Amino acid sequence: xxxxxxxxxxxxxxxxxxxxxxxxxxxxxxxxxxxxxxxxxxxxxxxxxxxxxxxxxxxxxxxxxxxxxxxxxxxxxxxxxxxxxxxxxxxxxxxxxxxxxxxxxxxxxxxxxxxxxxxxxxxxxxxxxxxxxxxxxxxxxxxxxxxxxxxxxxxxxxxxxxxxxxxxxxxxxxxxxxxxxxxxxxxxxxxxxxxxxxxxxxxxxxxxxxxxxxxxxxxxxxxxxxxxxxxxxxxxxxxxxxxxxxxxxxxxxxxxxxxxxxxxxxxxxxxxxxxxxxxxxxxxxxxxxxxxxxxxxxxxxxxxxxxxxxxxxxxxxxxxxxxxxxxxxxxxxxxxxxxxxxxxxxxxxxxxxxxxxxxxxxxxxxxxxxxxxxxxxxxxxxxxxxxxxxxxxxxxxxxxxxxxxxxxxxxxxxxxxxxxxxxxxxxxxxxxxxxxxxxxx
Ligand SMILES: [Zn+2]
Numbered sequence: 001x002x003x004x005x006x007x008x009x010x011x012x013x014x015x016x017x018x019x020x021x022x023x024x025x026x027x028x029x030x031x032x033x034x035x036x037x038x039x040x041x042x043x044x045x046x047x048x049x050x051x052x053x054x055x056x057x058x059x060x061x062x063x064x065x066x067x068x069x070x071x072x073x074x075x076x077x078x079x080x081x082x083x084x085x086x087x088x089x090x091x092x093x094x095x096x097x098x099x100x101x102x103x104x105x106x107x108x109x110x111x112x113x114x115x116x117x118x119x120x121x122x123x124x125x126x127x128x129x130x131x132x133x134x135x136x137x138x139x140x141x142x143x144x145x146x147x148x149x150x151x152x153x154x155x156x157x158x159x160x161x162x163x164x165x166x167x168x169x170x171x172x173x174x175x176x177x178x179x180x181x182x183x184x185x186x187x188x189x190x191x192x193x194x195x196x197x198x199x200x201x202x203x204x205x206x207x208x209x210x211x212x213x214x215x216x217x218x219x220x221x222x223x224x225x226x227x228x229x230x231x232x233x234x235x236x237x238x239x240x241x242x243x244x245x246x247x248x249x250x251x252x253x254x255x256x257x258x259x260x261x262x263x264x265x266x267x268x269x270x271x272x273x274x275x276x277x278x279x280x281x282x283x284x285x286x287x288x289x290x291x292x293x294x295x296x297x298x299x300x301x302x303x304x305x306x307x308x309x310x311x312x313x314x315x316x317x318x319x320x321x322x323x324x325x326x327x328x329x330x331x332x333x334x335x336x337x338x339x340x341x342x343x344x345x346x347x348x349x350x351x352x353x354x355x356x357x358x359x360x361x362x363x364x365x366x367x368x369x370x371x372x373x374x375x376x377x378x379x380x381x382x383x384x385x386x387x388x389x390x391x392x393x394x395x396x397x398x399x400x401x402x403x404x405x406x407x408x409x410x411x412x413x414x415x416x417x418x419x420x421x422x423x424x425x426x427x428x429x430x431x432x433x434x435x436x437x438x439x440x441x
Contacts, residue, residue, distance in 0.1 A: 001045075001046060002019050002021050002044070003022065003051055004019040004036075004037075004047045004051070005019075005047055006049065006050050007358060008051070008383060009030055010340075010343070010344070010357040010359070011383065015031065017033045019031065019032070019033040019051075020051060020364075021039075021043060022399070022402050024364075024402050025176070025402040026360075027361065028360055048397060049369060050385070050386065051366060051367070051368055052367050052369065052386060053355070053358050054114060054137075054365035054399070054400065055342045055343060056345075056349065056355070057112045057115040057116065057300055057346070058349035059248070059250035059298075059301075059349075060117050060310060061118050061304075062100045062107075062117050062127060063091065063100055064305050065103040065106070065303075069304075070305055071436075075280070075281070076218045076220070076221075077220055077221075079280060079306065084303070084305050085153060086435065089152030089153050089434065090152070090430045090433040091122065091426075091430050093126050094126075094422075095429070096122070097123075098422040100127035100130035101130045101134060102419055103117075103304070104130055104138075105419060106310045107310050108400075109406050110310060110393070111369070111398065113136065113405075114350050115138050116271070116300070118212060118303075119142055120153070121143050121145055121160070122153070124141070124163075124167055128140065128170075131178075131179050132174055132175045135405040136400060137352065137365065137401065139181070139212070140180075140181070140184075141184030142164050142167055142184060143184050143185070144161070144184065144199065145160070145185075146160060146191060147190060147192055148189060157192060157194050161195070161198045164202060165205075168206050168209055180209075180210075181209045182248070183203045183211050183212075184212050185213045187214040187215065187221065189221055189225065196240040196241070197240050197241060200242060203246065210246040210248065211244075211248070213248075216253060216254045217251035217277075218282050218283075219283075222254050232258065232259050234252070235258060235259060238262050243266040245268070246351065248349045248350075251270075251282065252270045252285055253283040253284070254283060260289060260295075263293075268295070269295075269297075269345075271297070271299065271300040272341065273315070274299075275301065275307045275318050278318070279306050284326045287323055287326075288327055288332055296348050298342075299316065299342045300315070301314075312342055313386075313387075314392070315342070316339065316341075316387045317387060319333060319338045319341065335387035335388060339386065339387055365399065365401065366398075369394045371385070376394070
């Protein structure tokens, strides 16, 4: 396929009248459209106003999709223990499947072609199946919680680790390596030392398995860890083996000098979730400082109960604006930097080589956007438009690994109405079973 348009190949390369040529699962050429049409006369042709690399959601919770709007305007730990965890505990296999499908379809239709997905304790295999079926590229893992957790979610560390290992054997590398495993402890507060050390041991036992967890999102969280271990949270995670180039830590809002040095020294990846941090009033993550130290920072939406959407364009815009106001400097976190966070840095968070830019030899994860919008008129700078003005709804085309998954505003081979109606039905049932008060009830 030859995909033509204004091509934003990476944050530094914009080609007017450009094209991307895809053969099988890979990009084989990127350049001027006229030349490539001549060179590849027999390829199917598609044309979009803007063509960009598929974006990477560096920290999402697809299975929380049924809880969109269940816990607005609450502090993090109430939000978590009074609503989100009871919801997760009440979810059966069918509800988990419906939530994951809904989440992945939302991602694909708004331009996210890769996710780093923090699932739940139970029924994780349903999300793996949903990832395989919907075609999204995914790094995902069953959640481990072996203490301070509600009934239905808490399980012994050995049980959680054994189930994680079974999932690694079944799914790590599935769908031509499009689906990969991350060992996923929830956070230090709900995981014992044995559990955290066990996570490192398990990840080291399988080639390419990584680690994904939450860290230092909230002041109460870091105080709890400090009281218990006498160490700052990131220092504690380092002590038990949960730092390193194969570790993605979501948030890292509250870190001190030593913790930041550790993140840099160990080449740990941080995922910044600006909407979630603002909505839960967690604080402002020190992103300038991380980037100045050479720490890789990706972007994530976090979950629908704390965002409330999985639109990656919102996250790019919020990251830039929050970074500027944090520094009181409008030159910080410019469009190119946040696009890098949502693409190449996201690729590192997800642990996939050769995604996150449009370049020959890279996997064909490509999105097409329309600019047939009043708010897209005029466009002086395509990169500025992509980061500051575009919305997920502008995405009309998404290809993952060379397969078209979303085309002309429609999911390919998926009955999206059926997925939405299943999700709505399960959401009502699960929220009621969990005893969560919502304004609709
Ligand atoms: Zn999260």
